[in-house]
Amino acid sequence: xxxxxxxxxxxxxxxxxxxxxxxxxxxxxxxxxxxxxxxxxxxxxxxxxxxxxxxxxxxxxxxxxxxxxxxxxxxxxxxxxxxxxxxxxxxxxxxxxxxxxxxxxxxxxxxxxxxxxxxxxxxxxxxxxxxxxxxxxxxxxxxxxxxxxxxxxxxxxxxxxxxxxxxxxxxxxxxxxxxxxxxxxxxxxxxxxxxxxxxxxxxxxxxxxxxxxxxxxxxxxxxxxxxxxxxxxxxxxxxxxxxxxxxxxxxxxxxxxxxxxxxxxxxxxxxxxx
Numbered sequence: 001x002x003x004x005x006x007x008x009x010x011x012x013x014x015x016x017x018x019x020x021x022x023x024x025x026x027x028x029x030x031x032x033x034x035x036x037x038x039x040x041x042x043x044x045x046x047x048x049x050x051x052x053x054x055x056x057x058x059x060x061x062x063x064x065x066x067x068x069x070x071x072x073x074x075x076x077x078x079x080x081x082x083x084x085x086x087x088x089x090x091x092x093x094x095x096x097x098x099x100x101x102x103x104x105x106x107x108x109x110x111x112x113x114x115x116x117x118x119x120x121x122x123x124x125x126x127x128x129x130x131x132x133x134x135x136x137x138x139x140x141x142x143x144x145x146x147x148x149x150x151x152x153x154x155x156x157x158x159x160x161x162x163x164x165x166x167x168x169x170x171x172x173x174x175x176x177x178x179x180x181x182x183x184x185x186x187x188x189x190x191x192x193x194x195x196x197x198x199x200x201x202x203x204x205x206x207x208x209x210x211x212x213x214x215x216x217x218x219x220x221x222x223x224x225x226x227x228x229x230x231x232x233x234x235x236x237x238x239x240x241x242x243x244x245x246x247x248x249x250x251x252x253x254x255x256x257x258x259x260x261x262x263x264x265x266x267x268x269x270x271x272x273x274x
Contacts, residue, residue, distance in 0.1 A: 127181070
């Protein structure tokens with residue numbers, strides 16, 4: 001498998017994954033997806049990676065499935081490595097560190113899912129989004145119906161999924177699909193600025209706990225969520241990060257939080273922060 005399908009660099013605590021099939025508008029195939037899972041697993045285990053940033057090479061972010069691959073699947077009567085979409089549906093949420101998408105161009109189909117499954121999304125003014133599944137006779141794949149409903153609400157999710165229509169960057173920001181839209185030349189700097197802000201000021205363990213809470217709490221009753229958050233809070237009150245955070249605030253210095261312990265991780269298996 002070629003590592004060049006997705007470039008992977010670590011710079012100042014940020015692991016940068018760049019989809020690297022610009023001649024195919026970063027369309028994904030099965031090798032591409034396996035490489036992405038390898039990168040996310042490495043990012044979760046590597047203490048030098050504090051934030052993961054995902055973007056695309058060239059003019060597109062990821063236009064979804066490679067049509068050559070779709071032709072092969074159709075010709076084979078729908079045969080496919082079913083574990084890939086099953087794992088990817090939940091794997092970004094299982095990475096304990098923040099995952100940012102810097103959407104530089106078209107994000108369609110499964111490419112839109114890659115963007116939506118990131119924890120924070122920034123977009124270029126040249127970005128555009130489309131689900132596209134209904135137009136190909138497919139279901140809402142890879143949990144996209146869950147992500148869209150959580151992010152923009154049921155009515156807007158149905159609009160985008162049933163129509164498959166294209167959403168340009170300004171509408172994406174208005175709908176809440178992305179946090180911010182910036183000029184193309186400022187996209188990576190904007191995403192990196194967010195990453196360095198949390199690296200410099202936030203506890204890796206606290207961020208991992210909060211991320212897990214947010215995804216888990218979507219399926220809980222409010223009172224259950226409050227009760228569980230209290231239990232988690234009491235556990236963290238006994239941890240070392242609180243003392244360090246308070247001392248850093250009082251001494252007006254950057255906090256020196258410990259990195260996350262590397263987990264015993266298998267692809268697609270959720271992990272629990274300490």
